[in-house]
Structures are given as structure tokens and as C-alpha cells.
Amino acid sequence: MRTRAGLLSAFLIGLASPFAWPSISEAGGCPDGGERIEHEIKSGQTLSGIAAKYGVSQRSLERANPGLDPNKIRAGQTIAVCLPADDSSSSSDDKGDPDPDAPKSKSVTSDGRSCGGGKTGKVHVVGKGDTLSGIASDYGVTAGTLKTHNRKLKNDPNSLAIGDEVLVCMDSAQAAKAKNSKLCGGVTPLHTHTVLPGEHLGEIAGRYGVRRKDLIKLNSSLSNNANMLTVGQKLRVCPEIAPHEIIELEHTVKSGETLSEIANDYDLTTNELLGYQRGKLDDANDLRVGQTLRVFREGNVLAGFGAVDVDTGVLTAGVQLPNGKHYVIKTPTNAWGTGQTVKLIQTAISNYRKRYSSSPLIHIGDISKKGGGKLSPHVSHQHGRDVDIGYVLKGDDADETKFISANAKNLDVARTWALIDAFLDTDEVKYIFMDHAIQKLLYEHAEKQGVSQDTLDEIFQYPRSKGRGHGIIRHSKGHVNHFHVRFRS
Numbered sequence: 306m307r308t309r310a311g312l313l314s315a316f317l318i319g320l321a322s323p324f325a326w327p328s329i330s331e332a333g334g335c336p337d338g339g340e341r342i343e344h345e346i347k348s349g350q351t352l353s354g355i356a357a358k359y360g361v362s363q364r365s366l367e368r369a370n371p372g373l374d375p376n377k378i379r380a381g382q383t384i385a386v387c388l389p390a391d392d393s394s395s396s397s398d399d400k401g402d403p404d405p406d407a408p409k410s411k412s413v414t415s416d417g418r419s420c421g422g423g424k425t426g427k428v429h430v431v432g433k434g435d436t437l438s439g440i441a442s443d444y445g446v447t448a449g450t451l452k453t454h455n456r457k458l459k460n461d462p463n464s465l466a467i468g469d470e471v472l473v474c475m476d477s478a479q480a481a482k483a484k485n486s487k488l489c490g491g492v493t494p495l496h497t498h499t500v501l502p503g504e505h506l507g508e509i510a511g512r513y514g515v516r517r518k519d520l521i522k523l524n525s526s527l528s529n530n531a532n533m534l535t536v537g538q539k540l541r542v543c544p545e546i547a548p549h550e551i552i553e554l555e556h557t558v559k560s561g562e563t564l565s566e567i568a569n570d571y572d573l574t575t576n577e578l579l580g581y582q583r584g585k586l587d588d589a590n591d592l593r594v595g596q597t598l599r600v601f602r603e604g605n606v607l608a609g610f611g612a613v614d615v616d617t618g619v620l621t622a623g624v625q626l627p628n629g630k631h632y633v634i635k636t637p638t639n640a641w642g643t644g645q646t647v648k649l650i651q652t653a654i655s656n657y658r659k660r661y662s663s664s665p666l667i668h669i670g671d672i673s674k675k676g677g678g679k680l681s682p683h684v685s686h687q688h689g690r691d692v693d694i695g696y697v698l699k700g701d702d703a704d705e706t707k708f709i710s711a712n713a714k715n716l717d718v719a720r721t722w723a724l725i726d727a728f729l730d731t732d733e734v735k736y737i738f739m740d741h742a743i744q745k746l747l748y749e750h751a752e753k754q755g756v757s758q759d760t761l762d763e764i765f766q767y768p769r770s771k772g773r774g775h776g777i778i779r780h781s782k783g784h785v786n787h788f789h790v791r792f793r794s
């Protein structure tokens with residue numbers, strides 16, 4: 306039986322725990338699973354210099370050394386450094402992939418050789434186990450091409466040695482496919498995202514049109530605590546939306562400017578811009594004339610990335626969507642999909658009807674024709690993985706069986722959101738095309754329903770502009786009277 310003293314000490318321990326802030330040094334490790342080492346500061350070293358030396362952010366150093374004043378470090382002092390977590394442990398089957406933390410690949414060799422002639426050059430440094438044909442296949446070129454641009458190999462293909470620089474010359478199509486990572490199913494090159502100030506995981510997922518789960522799968526550092534991101538942390542991503550270069554600049558606030566106007570000028574949301582100021586500006590109302598804001602805006606699409614979406618194709622082994630009691634099919638001869646697509650449509654609608662036992666029939670438009678191929682007037686809908694679906698409407702428009710434009714008056718926002726949610730829940734949606742104005746209605750509804758900001762940023766393009774590729778739900782012209790779902794498989 307517990308004594309009174311025992312109870313008292315238990316109480317004291319409980320009381321003490323809020324003050325025993327778990328410091329990294331006590332834990333003996335680092336928050337993202339990286340290795341913790343000690344660095345002795347040398348004369349003249351700055352915190353930012355040390356951060357750069359170890360490839361970590363200054364913020365990470367500050368976190369590893371609570372109470373450390375960056376302006377008062379001295380030679381001889383020892384500080385903790387949390388090295389970035391090693392992601393390779395999570396992916397033993399991808400030895401052939403480039404290390405995303407490695408320095409940016411070069412296009413000119415150390416001895417000055419480059420491709421020229423409109424070709425994209427990559428310098429491959431020969432590693433253990435590399436063969437000529439292996440390197441060629443990794444970059445989608447032939448061994449012959451490698452020999453052409455590397456005299457040493459032309460003279461003696463067997464002269465390949467560890468540390469050699471092999472110049473790989475690719476045309477634009479090859480470059481696009483080059484290094485389409487095995488991690489990314491060979492569909493896209495792997496991209497490394499550097500976490501920006503204030504960014505959370507949903508926002509990063511949205512930037513690349515993927516789900517948070519996809520990021521966690523690719524980054525072992527996220528598996529323990531996906532909510533603890535460090536500025537400068539590197540995350541691997543197989544982008545569905547082509548990555549853009551990120552341009553960092555400073556904006557000096559002028560008289561009369563508001564935060565939302567400034568954000569708008571850089572095609573950012575107010576939240577994004579606020580996040581970038583991390584701690585220096587808590588509220589849009591605190592903005593002062595002359596204040597300097599940090600801005601990270603998107604520039605051009607990065608080389609090697611581009612339209613990865615295949616919009617042409619055929620449909621072998623297609624399945625026709627059968628009639629169902631909760632939906633109506635506009636043109637049954639155009640309702641052929643992959644087995645998976647047909648199953649997912651049925652699952653989503655059936656799960657939607659578990660939420661709403663009463664609902665107008667869901668209006669299914671075109672999927673693909675039998676055998677696939679061009680289905681006029683669509684550009685896509687060729688390989689059985691696209692489906693057009695009418696919004697759930699209310700009032701006089703509820704039972705209309707042709708697509709009619711949705712708006713704030715006739716859109717059944719709650720039911721439509723539940724339907725979209727049921728599709729997203731399948732985890733197999735690659736994207737949904739939806740008019741920006743309708744996104745706004747659903748976004749505001751979802752927000753009111755308590756959907757987290759992280760999820761909203763993961764799913765919706767809105768409140769970003771129509772022009773920003775972001776999220777699973779994106780604007781595309783012609784989607785005011787139906788939404789378009791593209792499945793992954």
C-alpha cells in the first residue's frame with residue numbers, strides 16, 4: 306500500500322516535471338535523430354560560420370545550445386552541434402541514388418570538360434561498384450554516349466576508376482528523365498527541399514503537390530516527430546509539382562503598405578510572409594515603415610524538372626464503372642477506367658454516403674472510353690485514371706443530371722466537402738482540378754469545421770493565387786461545373 310510520503314513524492318515529481326525542460330544534452334542525442342558532436346570554437350569563428358562548416362542552420366546550433374548568445378561566443382568554448390540526420394538508413398534499396406545532401410551536381414569537370422551543343426551536362430563521380438553500363442542506364446544514355454564525351458573511356462572502357470569524373474551529356478528529354486530516382490518510382494528526379502522559416506510539413510507537402518505521408522516515408526528524420534522542423538533542414542521529396550528555385554530577398558516596408566499587399570506583390574499569402582519573419586513580426590498589425598522583411602518567393606522551375614504528367618495513353622484491361630444506387634453515369638460508354646480507379650470511385654462515394662445518408666445522386670462524367678486514347682473534348686481522360694464529377698448542389702439544382710455551374714448560392718458546401726474528403730481519404734488522389742472560386746467556398750467551410758491549417762495547406766491551393774502550383778486541389782479552367790480527379794494508379 307502506498308504511504309502518504311510516497312504519494313507526496315509522486316506529487317512533487319509531477320510538479321517538477323514542467324520545469325525539467327528536456328534539453329538535448331540530457332537526452333544525449335538530437336531532435337531529428339542526427340548525431341550530436343562537440344565543437345571547440347576557434348579564434349575568429351562565428352556561429353554562422355560554424356553552422357556553415359557542418360551544413361546545419363544557425364537556428365539548429367542555437368537549439369542545441371540553449372542559452373547561448375551568438376554574440377558572446379569565445380575561443381576555447383565547446384558547443385554542441387546536431388549533425389543532420391542520415392536519411393539513407395531508411396532506404397537500403399536505393400544505393401544508386403544521389404545523396405540529396407551532397408553538393409549540387411556540376412556540369413563542368415575539374416579539368417574543364419563540358420557538353421555544349423544545347424546538351425545538359427552532369428559530372429558523375431565514379432563510386433564503388435559503378436560500371437559504365439550502370440552509369441549510362443542511371444542517366445538514361447548509352448555507354449557509347451559516355452565514351453564519346455570521355456576520351457579516357459573511349460580509349461579504354463575498362464579504365465573506369467573510383468573518383469574518376471565522367472561527363473554525362475543528355476538532350477533535354479534525357480535530362481528530364483535523368484536520375485528519375487528509383488525512390489520516386491522512376492517518374493521524377495528526387496528533389497531536396499530546404500525548410501524555410503515558419504514552414505510546417507503540410508505547407509511543404511502542398512508546395513510539391515504531395516501528401517505529408519509521402520514526405521514522412523522519404524525522410525526518416527520525420528518519422529519520430531514530423532512537427533519539429535528546423536530551418537535549413539533538408540527534406541527529400543518526389544515532386545508532383547515541379548520545384549521552383551527559391552529566391553530570397555529583402556523588402557523594406559514603405560509608408561502605406563500593408564502586409565497583405567506586400568505578400569500579394571510576391572505571390573505569397575499573408576501567413577507565408579508572416580512565417581518567414583519568424584519571431585520578428587508576430588502580427589500583420591505590427592508592421593512598421595522602414596522595417597525589413599525576409600521574402601522567399603518562387604523563381605523559375607528547376608532544370609531537370611518539368612511536365613512529368615502523362616496526359617496521353619491507352620487503357621488496357623479497363624473496367625466499366627457499373628451502375629450504382631448513389632450515382633448516375635452521364636455517358637456509360639465513356640466510363641471505362643483502370644480497375645483501381647473504378648474501385649476507388651465506388652469506395653469514395655460509398656464512404657461519402659456513410660457521412661450523409663441522404664444526398665442527391667452523385668453525377669459521374671467521363672472517365673475514359675473503352676481502350677483509352679483521345680476522348681474529345683478532353684486533353685486527359687486517356688488512360689482510365691481521370692474522372693469528372695459534378696459538385697453536390699442544393700435547391701432547384703440538386704437533382705439536375707447535367708453539369709451546371711456551382712456558386713455560393715447553389716453549392717451544397719458541406720456535402721461537396723464531404724465528397725472531396727472521401728476521395729482524398731483513399732490516399733490515391735494525385736490531384737483534383739477545381740475552380741479557384743469554389744476552392745474558396747470549400748476552404749472556408751473546412752476551416753470552420755476545424756480542419757487544421759497544416760491540412761488546409763497540404764490540400765488546397767487557395768488562398769494562394771491561381772497561378773501558384775500548390776496543393777492537391779488546384780485551379781484549372783473549366784472546372785466550375787465539375788471537379789476532375791486524377792488518381793495515382
Ligand SMILES: [Zn+2]
Pocket residue numbers: 683686691692693788789790
Ligand atoms: Zn476532366
